Amino acid sequence: MYLISNTEKNQGPASDYETKSLLYLFGKIKDKKNINIAAIDTLNDVTGASGCCTALWDIQSKGVKNLTPGEIGAALYTLYKNYNSHFNNYFKKYILLTPEIKKEYFLSLDKDEHAIDSFTVNVQKKITDGLLKKLKKNNLPVDEKSINSFLNEVIFVRAVHDEEKYVKNVIPFKSNNKRDAGSYKEIFKEIRDRQSSLKNYPVEGKTISYPEDILKYRKHIKKIDIEMLIVNRLVGEEVFQQRLIPQGFIEELIGLNKDDREDVILECNSNISRAFFNKNSKKEFWDLFNQIVSNIKNCRNAREVLNLINVNVLSKITIMDELSILFLIALIQQGLENDN
Amino acid sequence: MIIRKFAFGNETEAFVESRFSPYVNIIFTGSNNKGKTLVSQGIMYTLGNIPAFPDSIDPDNYYFFLEVEVNEHIYKILRHKGSYAVARKDHLNLFESTTELKYFLKKELIELPQIEKNGELRVVDPHLFYELFFIGQDKKQVSEIVSKGFYKNEDFFNMLYAMKGITKSSISSEELEKLKLKKAIARRRLAILKRDQNGTGAESNTYSWVLASQSETELRNKEEKLKNLHEKLSVLKKQRNRETNRKLKLETLINELRSLNLLIETGSVACGSCGSNNIIFRNKDIDFEISNNTVKSSILNAIQERIEIKKDNITFLNHKITEGQNALSSEIENIPNSYRDLILYKDEINKAKLLEPEITELKEAIEEIEEALKTGKIITENELKDQKNAIGNILDLMNHFSFEIDSEDGGATYENLFSKPGKVISGSEAQLFYLSKLFSFKQYLNHTFPIVVDDFRDKEISTIKEKNIISIAEKIGGQFIFTATLKEEEYHADKYVLSDTLNPIDYSHHKSKKILNAEHVTSFKGLIDYMAVKLDGYYRPPQKLT
Numbered sequence: 062m063y064l065i066s067n068t069e070k071n072q073g074p075a076s077d078y079e080t081k082s083l084l085y086l087f088g089k090i091k092d093k094k095n096i097n098i099a100a101i102d103t104l105n106d107v108t109g110a111s112g113c114c115t116a117l118w119d120i121q122s123k124g125v126k127n128l129t130p131g132e133i134g135a136a137l138y139t140l141y142k143n144y145n146s147h148f149n150n151y152f153k154k155y156i157l158l159t160p161e162i163k164k165e166y167f168l169s170l171d172k173d174e175h176a177i178d179s180f181t182v183n184v185q186k187k188i189t190d191g192l193l194k195k196l197k198k199n200n201l202p203v204d205e206k207s208i209n210s211f212l213n214e215v216i217f218v219r220a221v222h223d224e225e226k227y228v229k230n231v232i233p234f235k236s237n238n239k240r241d242a243g244s245y246k247e248i249f250k251e252i253r254d255r256q257s258s259l260k261n262y263p264v265e266g267k268t269i270s271y272p273e274d275i276l277k278y279r280k281h282i283k284k285i286d287i288e289m290l291i292v293n294r295l296v297g298e299e300v301f302q303q304r305l306i307p308q309g310f311i312e313e314l315i316g317l318n319k320d321d322r323e324d325v326i327l328e329c330n331s332n333i334s335r336a337f338f339n340k341n342s343k344k345e346f347w348d349l350f351n352q353i354v355s356n357i358k359n360c361r362n363a364r365e366v367l368n369l370i371n372v373n374v375l376s377k378i379t380i381m382d383e384l385s386i387l388f389l390i391a392l393i394q395q396g397l398e399n400d401n
Numbered sequence: 402m403i404i405r406k407f408a409f410g411n412e413t414e415a416f417v418e419s420r421f422s423p424y425v426n427i428i429f430t431g432s433n434n435k436g437k438t439l440v441s442q443g444i445m446y447t448l449g450n451i452p453a454f455p456d457s458i459d460p461d462n463y464y465f466f467l468e469v470e471v472n473e474h475i476y477k478i479l480r481h482k483g484s485y486a487v488a489r490k491d492h493l494n495l496f497e498s499t500t501e502l503k504y505f506l507k508k509e510l511i512e513l514p515q516i517e518k519n520g521e522l523r524v525v526d527p528h529l530f531y532e533l534f535f536i537g538q539d540k541k542q543v544s545e546i547v548s549k550g551f552y553k554n555e556d557f558f559n560m561l562y563a564m565k566g567i568t569k570s571s572i573s574s575e576e577l578e579k580l581k582l583k584k585a586i587a588r589r590r591l592a593i594l595k596r597d598q599n600g601t602g603a604e605s606n607t608y609s610w611v612l613a614s615q616s617e618t619e620l621r622n623k624e625e626k627l628k629n630l631h632e633k634l635s636v637l638k639k640q641r642n643r644e645t646n647r648k649l650k651l652e653t654l655i656n657e658l659r660s661l662n663l664l665i666e667t668g669s670v671a672c673g674s675c676g677s678n679n680i681i682f683r684n685k686d687i688d689f690e691i692s693n694n695t696v697k698s699s700i701l702n703a704i705q706e707r708i709e710i711k712k713d714n715i716t717f718l719n720h721k722i723t724e725g726q727n728a729l730s731s732e733i734e735n736i737p738n739s740y741r742d743l744i745l746y747k748d749e750i751n752k753a754k755l756l757e758p759e760i761t762e763l764k765e766a767i768e769e770i771e772e773a774l775k776t777g778k779i780i781t782e783n784e785l786k787d788q789k790n791a792i793g794n795i796l797d798l799m800n801h802f803s804f805e806i807d808s809e810d811g812g813a814t815y816e817n818l819f820s821k822p823g824k825v826i827s828g829s830e831a832q833l834f835y836l837s838k839l840f841s842f843k844q845y846l847n848h849t850f851p852i853v854v855d856d857f858r859d860k861e862i863s864t865i866k867e868k869n870i871i872s873i874a875e876k877i878g879g880q881f882i883f884t885a886t887l888k889e890e891e892y893h894a895d896k897y898v899l900s901d902t903l904n905p906i907d908y909s910h911h912k913s914k915k916i917l918n919a920e921h922v923t924s925f926k927g928l929i930d931y932m933a934v935k936l937d938g939y940y941r942p943p944q945k946l947t
Contacts, residue, residue: 293689
């Protein structure tokens with residue numbers, strides 16, 4: 062029997078933590094409102110950026126359990142290179158995201174995010190040594206003052222929640238149906254696979270003058286795309302499952318008797334189902350979702366949202382009539398209604 | 402299932418009962434009209450039962466609320482006319498009919514069994530199921546189930562068998578051949594009969610003919626009646642057609658989606674350089690697929706469930722239509738035959754009617770055979786034996802309980818779950834019969850539902866027997882809700898002693914015929930407000946929209 066070994070066996074968990082980093086930027090971090098894009102495997106594992114890339118949030122993801130202080134120090138290598146780089150002024154935060162670290166290393170620990178001073182002095186020294194060792198190995202200059210001021214800026218984040226929570230944090234979507242963790246796990250997996258595939262485009266050795274230049278390599282994910290994905294998957298599970306008429310759709314049913322109402326709703330659900338199964342109109346469907354999710358805040362009912370949607374986008378949707386689109390909007394509204 | 406709270410009312414009067422314990426409860430009074438029947442019927446009504454309220458109340462004017470505990474979850478159910486709202490924690494579900502509620506009950510609260518009816522597997526309706534643990538004061542019968550009409554005694558037995566896992570088994574190939582032959586013979590005979598019947602042309606012409614002779618007032622009244630019946634029938638047929646169309650649309654949709662899904666799975670692409678098949682069409686914006694497997698199967702399953710509900714509705718409507726047609730033709734039969742054409746036509750109708758029973762019988766037989774051929778299952782000797790054993794076990798239990806209750810007279814010996822029709826049984830004997838049955842079902846099926854008996858002593862049960870009944874209930878364990886009307890001379894507030902196993906609830910202080918009062922309205926609203934607003938225009942008239 063042949064034993065398959067020496068493969069990238071850490072690939073699975075490593076990718077998971079990279080996705081947790083991505084969702085952390087979009088859903089958990091305090092500044093999340095300012096972060097609109099995340100560049101993948103370019104400046105670092107994941108680098109969050111504001112819309113015009115004038116501010117950057119750098120994350121190194123290390124999905125290895127029970128890291129030693131030396132390994133932690135070594136893991137800070139890329140972050141430190143960025144700290145010392147030409148883009149120094151753009152970086153707002155430097156983050157290392159890991160699984161749980163041994164309790165003994167800490168002085169006291171009660172938060173999931175902490176600075177280096179939460180570690181014991183001994184451990185801090187070993188971390189510094191670990192970083193120094195790696196710098197020396199790669200023949201890079203060692204400036205103690207710079208290293209110390211860098212270490213004081215690093216934020217250590219423990220990724221200890223399960224996938225469901227990370228997805229939910231990005232955009233909370235409420236549903237009246239019981240939903241098990243499986244739905245969220247699948248969404249997480251889709252994001253992870255997409256993120257992983259972006260790593261296949263090589264940019265090693267290329268140079269850029271401004272952070273926004275990184276976008277031309279198409280190795281990034283936009284927050285709105287993730288929001289749309291989550292809304293899409295969760296609203297997809299609402300189709301044919303509604304127990305209540307969505308609030309934003311009630312006006313469209315005025316004047317109809319019970320039978321007609323039921324027929325209308327059956328028609329709408331059917332058309333939306335077709336849209337979910339029809340791969341051929343993928344782009345049109347996503348464009349519609351983009352328009353809906355972008356315009357949905359502060360609208361009282363579905364028609365208000367519809368009026369804000371770009372006419373060209375609407376005209377391309379052949380599989381859903383106006384009423385069905387209104388119904389879809391109303392379902393999305395209902396799910397997001399506790400968002401603000 | 403444990404009943405925790407029951408309440409009913411509207412914006413001007415209400416009644417809230419939250420004193421139920423999870424063991425034996427006895428609601429008692431010294432006189433009638435204190436609301437005991439309203440409470441026991443109300444509880445079951447909220448759960449989807451067909452009501453048997455006394456005339457003093459029109460249930461359509463009230464909202465009915467029930468709080469139950471099932472598997473450590475609390476469910477709150479609100480019913481108003483035909484609509485239901487069911488809440489569990491933050492989830493609220495609305496249902497427009499008892500049929501829709503039924504499927505939800507089956508999913509989450511009650512393992513409603515399935516029985517074969519009219520050649521199809523059908524989830525039993527709540528009102529049949531509840532006869533396992535509920536007896537009302539009126540309408541009870543020793544020879545039949547209460548919810549007769551759509552269901553028969555036979556269905557009740559099938560329900561018991563289903564709950565005990567006694568199901569049909571597969572047919573051998575020789576039996577298959579025999580059945581096919583039987584079916585062919587039956588079909589040939591059916592064709593002959595139908596041909597004979599069609600010669601009369603009875604069905605379609607009758608109504609238009611009656612309209613033609615309008616001179617007699619008697620006939621005119623008949624005409625009114627017929628018109629009403631006919632209209633009702635049309636409405637039902639229209640409804641059935643609508644439901645059939647909807648079912649068809651859903652079935653077409655589900656096939657369409659499934660074929661779309663198939664097209665997607667065939668073939669795949671892989672990257673030329675790294676071999677990954679995670680190829681995504683790149684465009685300016687989004688690269689995710691429009692749905693994933695979870696979404697797709699959720700949609701397909703939801704559509705399937707809707708189809709099942711439609712099938713259920715159609716079966717029920719068909720039953721109602723048959724009833725309606727029977728009513729119509731029996732009305733037609735009673736037309737006074739003082740006219741020559743009447744007589745002529747009546748003969749033709751009668752001829753057609755004569756053939757009807759055999760035609761129906763043949764149709765039923767053919768359906769049964771088709772069902773057996775379709776499912777490949779038929780009842781065998783073993784099942785029949787199991788069924789007999791099951792009933793035997795229940796009867797043994799019934800005799801045992803009857804003896805325990807009626808120890809001084811030795812108890813009765815029962816031969817069947819239902820007595821022969823026409824047999825005369827006295828009031829207290831019948832009451833023993835019902836109670837023994839309910840105790841036996843509880844023991845035999847080991848179910849977790851509360852036993853609810855309105856007026857459990859009926860009129861004549863002696864004190865000793867009553868004591869025995871209560872102690873059996875305490876021994877069996879589980880929740881019991883009994884109501885009792887005590888005679889004036891035996892009533893006193895301490896007739897039943899409060900203990901760890903007995904919870905007496907005195908309704909004597911209720912005003913006669915006025916259990917509902919204004920004081921309870923506030924707490925009632927507190928219980929139902931959130932749910933009632935979603936249910937319909939609860940005490941806020943629906944907004945006048947254009």
